Amino acid sequence: QVQLVESGGGLVQAGGSLRLSCAASGGTFSSYALGWFRQAPGKEREFVAVISRSGGNVRYVDSVKGRFTISRDNAKNTVYLQMSSLKPEDTAVYYCAADRSPVSISATNYNYWGRGTQVTVSS
Numbered sequence: 373q374v375q376l377v378e379s380g381g382g383l384v385q386a387g388g389s390l391r392l393s394c395a396a397s398g399g400t401f402s403s404y405a406l407g408w409f410r411q412a413p414g415k416e417r418e419f420v421a422v423i424s425r426s427g428g429n430v431r432y433v434d435s436v437k438g439r440f441t442i443s444r445d446n447a448k449n450t451v452y453l454q455m456s457s458l459k460p461e462d463t464a465v466y467y468c469a470a471d472r473s474p475v476s477i478s479a480t481n482y483n484y485w486g487r488g489t490q491v492t493v494s495s
Contacts, residue, residue: 381489394468
C-alpha cells in the first residue's frame with residue numbers, strides 16, 4: 373500500500389512558477405511510475421505528466437509541454453512537478469498517482485492517489 377501526499381500548491385500570478393512535490397511512503401517507490409493529474413471545477417480529471425520508474429521516460433499533455441517538468445528522486449521517495457509560465461487555465465487541484473505499469477496516461481490505470489493540492493493562477 374502506497375500513501376501519497378502532495379504539497380507546494382498555492383496562489384500565483386499568470387506567468388509565475390510553482391513546484392509541486394509528492395512524497396510517497398509505504399511501498400517500494402522505485403517500483404512505480406508516477407503521474408500528475410489535475411481537475412478543474414466542473415471538469416473531468418486530466419492527465420498532466422508521467423515519469424517512468426527509472427525516470428528515463430516522461431510524457432506530458434500537449435498543453436503543458438515546454439512549461440512543466442516532471443522529475444523524481446528515488447532516494448527521497450518524491451516526485452516533483454515544476455510548473456513555469458503558468459496560465460489561468462492551469463488552475464485546478466493537482467493530484468499525484470502511482471502505477472505499476474511502465475508509463476500510463478490513463479487515470480484508470482493508477483492504483484494509488486494523493487488527496488491533491490490546489491493551484492490557482494490569477495490573471
